[in-house]
Amino acid sequence: MAMAAAQFYDLEGCGVLITGGGSGIGAALVEGFARQGAKVAFIDIAEVESRALVDRLTPEVAHVPYFLKADLRNVSDTALTVDRAAEALGSLSVLINNAARDDRQPLEEVTGESWDENQAVNLRHMFFVAQAAVPHMRRSGGGSIINFSSIAFMMNMGDIPAYATAKAGIIGLTKSLAGRLGPDNIRVNAVLPGMVVTERQKKLWIDDATIAAMIEKQCLKQVLVAEDLVGPCLYLASGCSARMTAQTMIIDGGVF
Numbered sequence: 351m352a353m354a355a356a357q358f359y360d361l362e363g364c365g366v367l368i369t370g371g372g373s374g375i376g377a378a379l380v381e382g383f384a385r386q387g388a389k390v391a392f393i394d395i396a397e398v399e400s401r402a403l404v405d406r407l408t409p410e411v412a413h414v415p416y417f418l419k420a421d422l423r424n425v426s427d428t429a430l431t432v433d434r435a436a437e438a439l440g441s442l443s444v445l446i447n448n449a450a451r452d453d454r455q456p457l458e459e460v461t462g463e464s465w466d467e468n469q470a471v472n473l474r475h476m477f478f479v480a481q482a483a484v485p486h487m488r489r490s491g492g493g494s495i496i497n498f499s500s501i502a503f504m505m506n507m508g509d510i511p512a513y514a515t516a517k518a519g520i521i522g523l524t525k526s527l528a529g530r531l532g533p534d535n536i537r538v539n540a541v542l543p544g545m546v547v548t549e550r551q552k553k554l555w556i557d558d559a560t561i562a563a564m565i566e567k568q569c570l571k572q573v574l575v576a577e578d579l580v581g582p583c584l585y586l587a588s589g590c591s592a593r594m595t596a597q598t599m600i601i602d603g604g605v606f
C-alpha cells in the first residue's frame with residue numbers, strides 16, 4: 351500500500367475522529383492516521399467492514415482505532431456518538447467529515463423524500479458532527495476539521511443532482527464554520543477528490559473505460575486510489591497548515 355512517507359510528529363497521540371472510516375477513503379484515513387501514532391475513532395454504519403479494519407490494524411499500530419457504529423442520518427444519535435468518541439479518545443483535535451453515499455438518480459425520479467435522504471447522508475451530518483465536536487476541540491485548545499466535498503459538483507454530471515448539491519453545499523458549510531470557529535483556533539478546510547478508484551466505485555459506477563476517460567482529463571496519468579488522500583489530510587490536520595483555514599484543496603491529478 352502506498353502510504354504517506356512523511357512523519358507528522360504533532361499527530362502522535364492526537365485525538366482524531368473520522369466519519370465513514372469503515373471502507374474506501376475513510377478506511378485509508380483511519381489507517382494513515384493510526385500509522386502516525388494518532389488515537390483514531392471512527393463512525394460507520396457498516397459493521398463487518400469496520401470490525402475487519404480494526405482487526406487488521408490491531409497488531410500493527412500503537413493505538414488501536416476505536417469503532418463506533420452509528421447511522422449519521424440520525425442527528426441526536428450522532429451527537430451522542432461524537433461524545434462517546436471524544437471520551438474514548440481522551441481529547442479531540444481533528445475531525446474528518448468523510449462519510450457519504452454517492453447515489454445516482456435521474457432527474458425524473460427524484461422525490462421530496464429521496465432529496466432529503468440524500469442531503470441527510472451527504473451533507474447534514476457534517477454540520478451536526480462538527481457541532482458536537484466543537485466543545486471537545488475547544489477543550490483541546492483548537493483543532494482542524496476537514497470536510498470531504500468532490501470535484502463531481504463542478505463537472506456538470508446530470509445524474510447526481512442531489513449529491514452535487516450536497517457536495518457544493520459542503521464548501522459553503524466549510525467557509526461558514528471557518529468564520530465562526532477561527533477565534534477558537536479551530537480550522538476548517540474542504541478536500542475535493544477527483545475520481546478515486548475504490549471497491550464501491552468499481553462495483554457500482556466505474557469501469558475501465560470510465561477510468562481511462564478520467565485519466566485522459568488528468569494532468570497526471572495515474573489512477574487515484576484512497577491512499578492518495580491520506581497525505582493531504584495529514585497536512586491539513588497537522589500544525590504544518592496552522593494558518594490555513596476556509597480553503598478548498600483539490601486532489602484530482604489535475605483535472606481542474
Ligand SMILES: NC(=O)c1ccc[n+]([C@@H]2O[C@H](COP(=O)([O-])OP(=O)(O)OC[C@H]3O[C@@H](n4cnc5c(N)ncnc54)[C@H](O)[C@@H]3O)[C@@H](O)[C@H]2O)c1
Pocket residue numbers: 369370371372373374375376393394395396420421422423447448449450451452471498499500501502542543544545546547548550551
Ligand atoms: N471515491 C471517489 O471517487 C470520490 C470522489 C470524490 C469525492 N469522494 C468523497 O470522498 C468521501 C469518501 O468516499 P468513498 O469513495 O471512500 O466512499 P465509500 O462509499 O467507499 O465509503 C463511505 C463510508 O461511509 C459510510 N456511510 C455511508 N452512509 C453512512 C451513514 N448513514 N452512517 C454512517 N456511515 C455511513 C459507508 O458505510 C462507508 O464506509 C465521500 O465524502 C465522497 O463523497 C469520493
